[in-house]
Amino acid sequence: MAVQTEIPRERVSYYLSKPIIDAVERLTLELSLELGKRVTKADVVDGLLTLGLDQRAKLVREIRKSKGL
Numbered sequence: 001m002a003v004q005t006e007i008p009r010e011r012v013s014y015y016l017s018k019p020i021i022d023a024v025e026r027l028t029l030e031l032s033l034e035l036g037k038r039v040t041k042a043d044v045v046d047g048l049l050t051l052g053l054d055q056r057a058k059l060v061r062e063i064r065k066s067k068g069l
Contacts, residue, residue, distance in 0.1 A: 024048075 024044050031039040063069075 024041050028039055028041050028044045031044065
């Protein structure tokens, strides 16, 4: 009996994306309830990407400051 050492690419994609999809769906529901308005998954993803870009810019500024650049 041969041992399979690789996971097929489509399975890896599923294992990586499923928790992210679940988290976005959960966050969408929570925000809709909290805000009392309809929030879409696109709104959540757009907001998370915007936050990520803002945090990246802040990180770059801090690194430049610490390196004297």
